[in-house]
Amino acid sequence: MTTPAVLFVCVHNAGRSQMAAGYLRHLAGDRVTVLSAGSAPGDSLNPAAVAVMAEEGIDIASQVPQLLSVDSVKASDVVITMGCGDACPVFPGKRYEDWELEDPAGKDLDRVRAIRDDIRGRIENLVRELLGTES
Numbered sequence: 001m002t003t004p005a006v007l008f009v010c011v012h013n014a015g016r017s018q019m020a021a022g023y024l025r026h027l028a029g030d031r032v033t034v035l036s037a038g039s040a041p042g043d044s045l046n047p048a049a050v051a052v053m054a055e056e057g058i059d060i061a062s063q064v065p066q067l068l069s070v071d072s073v074k075a076s077d078v079v080i081t082m083g084c085g086d087a088c089p090v091f092p093g094k095r096y097e098d099w100e101l102e103d104p105a106g107k108d109l110d111r112v113r114a115i116r117d118d119i120r121g122r123i124e125n126l127v128r129e130l131l132g133t134e135s
Contacts, residue, residue, distance in 0.1 A: 008021050019049050
């Protein structure tokens with residue numbers, strides 16, 4: 001079985017996509033290749049996103065926002081967008097999903113926790129779909 005590759009894309013690659021990537025790495029380990037990028041990447045991660053993920057025992061502090069590239073989309077089996085509009089190139093044969101998630105930028109920790117928890121549930125479902133296992 002080949003290792004599936006999942007790309008998470010949001011605008012700044014500083015919050016939602018980084019939290020999703022952190023959960024997928026944590027729950028699937030090396031069974032899935034995880035990529036993350038932004039259509040207009042920020043300079044650094046959202047500190048609130050880093051903090052609420054640390055509460056879950058997941059350290060995303062060392063991640064750096066990356067610019068979305070055609071190559072990263074081509075390398076992916078599944079592309080999950082989170083509010084980046086039409087910035088993501090579309091290639092035949094890829095699985096695309098658009099997750100409507102509130103942007104955590106400028107939100108208080110309780111709101112960012114709710115976004116994090118929503119992401120976790122979606123990632124748990126994705127792990128089951130991709131790997132046929134419980135996360």
